[in-house]
Amino acid sequence: MASELIEYRPGAGDYAYTFGGRPAVRHVKPGDLISMYTEDCFGGVVRSTADLPSQVCNFPFLNPVTGPFHVDGAEPGDTLALHFVEIAPARDWAVTTTLPHFGALTSTHTTATLQDPLEERVWKYDVDAAAGVVRYHASRSGHTVELPLDPMHGTVGVAPAAGEAKMTITPDAHGGNMDTPELRAGVTVYLGVNVAGALFAIGDGHCRQGEGEVTGAAVEAAMNTVVAVDLIKGVGTPWPRLESDDALLSTGSARPLEDAFRISQHDLVTWSAGLTGLDTLDAYQLIAQAGQAPVGNVVDTNYTMVAKVAKKYLAAVGAAAAYDGVHERLRALGRQYLSSR
Numbered sequence: 001m002a003s004e005l006i007e008y009r010p011g012a013g014d015y016a017y018t019f020g021g022r023p024a025v026r027h028v029k030p031g032d033l034i035s036m037y038t039e040d041c042f043g044g045v046v047r048s049t050a051d052l053p054s055q056v057c058n059f060p061f062l063n064p065v066t067g068p069f070h071v072d073g074a075e076p077g078d079t080l081a082l083h084f085v086e087i088a089p090a091r092d093w094a095v096t097t098t099l100p101h102f103g104a105l106t107s108t109h110t111t112a113t114l115q116d117p118l119e120e121r122v123w124k125y126d127v128d129a130a131a132g133v134v135r136y137h138a139s140r141s142g143h144t145v146e147l148p149l150d151p152m153h154g155t156v157g158v159a160p161a162a163g164e165a166k167m168t169i170t171p172d173a174h175g176g177n178m179d180t181p182e183l184r185a186g187v188t189v190y191l192g193v194n195v196a197g198a199l200f201a202i203g204d205g206h207c208r209q210g211e212g213e214v215t216g217a218a219v220e221a222a223m224n225t226v227v228a229v230d231l232i233k234g235v236g237t238p239w240p241r242l243e244s245d246d247a248l249l250s251t252g253s254a255r256p257l258e259d260a261f262r263i264s265q266h267d268l269v270t271w272s273a274g275l276t277g278l279d280t281l282d283a284y285q286l287i288a289q290a291g292q293a294p295v296g297n298v299v300d301t302n303y304t305m306v307a308k309v310a311k312k313y314l315a316a317v318g319a320a321a322a323y324d325g326v327h328e329r330l331r332a333l334g335r336q337y338l339s340s341r
Contacts, residue, residue: 015064021165067201083330
């Protein structure tokens with residue numbers, strides 16, 4: 001089936017705020033590439049340090065996603081593969097905030113204390129794509145710091161099963177707001193399909209993010225993003241997985257944080273055992289000593305942990321290519337697209 005480049009830029013009323021419960025905005029085929037625009041988590045209305053989210057945002061309509069897209073032929077029990085070919089800031093600025101009762105170092109609605117809530121404050125970053133940096137400006141002094149530009153998407157997912165709709169801020173087995181900095185250009189994400197067409201959507205672009213997204217917000221930005229789509233028939237994926245050129249990664253989203261950690265580690269151990277043919281405890285031992293555990297978020301309705309292992313360690317014990325080499329094929333398709341522009 002021939003590939004097609006589909007360009008989609010949503011209008012102001014076209015964004016989704018849930019995974020599930022929304023009709024598709026476009027039909028796409030396995031092998032297609034989609035060039036899309038995604039708005040930032042504030043819907044583009046926080047544009048200066050004077051724009052406090054509590055005053056300019058329309059709660060609970062936060063974290064808009066572009067989509068959903070219906071993938072022809074996708075059925076429950078399949079796996080959707082999305083390769084992020086390009087993630088590029090759409091503006092020369094980005095914003096971040098502290099919010100009352102939101103974040104890792106404050107009381108929240110589930111961790112109630114008598115201390116005063118944090119002050120609501122906005123920081124505006126300069127985005128210098130040519131130099132490959134974002135510029136932090138302290139809000140109460142003249143200090144600035146240049147940080148590497150590392151664009152990523154905090155939110156990607158498919159419709160949940162059984163007709164359920166989940167707010168885009170919530171990460172779970174369907175994907176959602178996982179907020180892992182590992183989801184950058186050159187990475188393929190694998191999502192288990194729960195409904196006909198998969199109905200995937202993408203949003204919440206970050207120019208960069210520290211692990212954990214500790215304040216509850218990253219360097220939030222609109223993005224111009226290109227993804228390549230593929231479908232793995234008859235193969236399920238229990239939790240979102242990622243693959244880069246060098247590593248395999250499993251995610252887990254839950255509360256408390258240790259359960260998210262266990263989910264991600266369990267998935268990587270069993271995935272690795274299946275790829276290598278190792279006994280489960282042998283795979284457990286290998287991941288225990290060779291693996292890493294990057295943090296996604298510790299602020300959302302569920303927390304996200306990531307388990308990561310370098311492919312070279314699995315190759316040393318005869319691992320097969322994950323999903324029969326889908327990442328490599330989509331990576332080649334993405335490189336072909338970039339070289340042809």
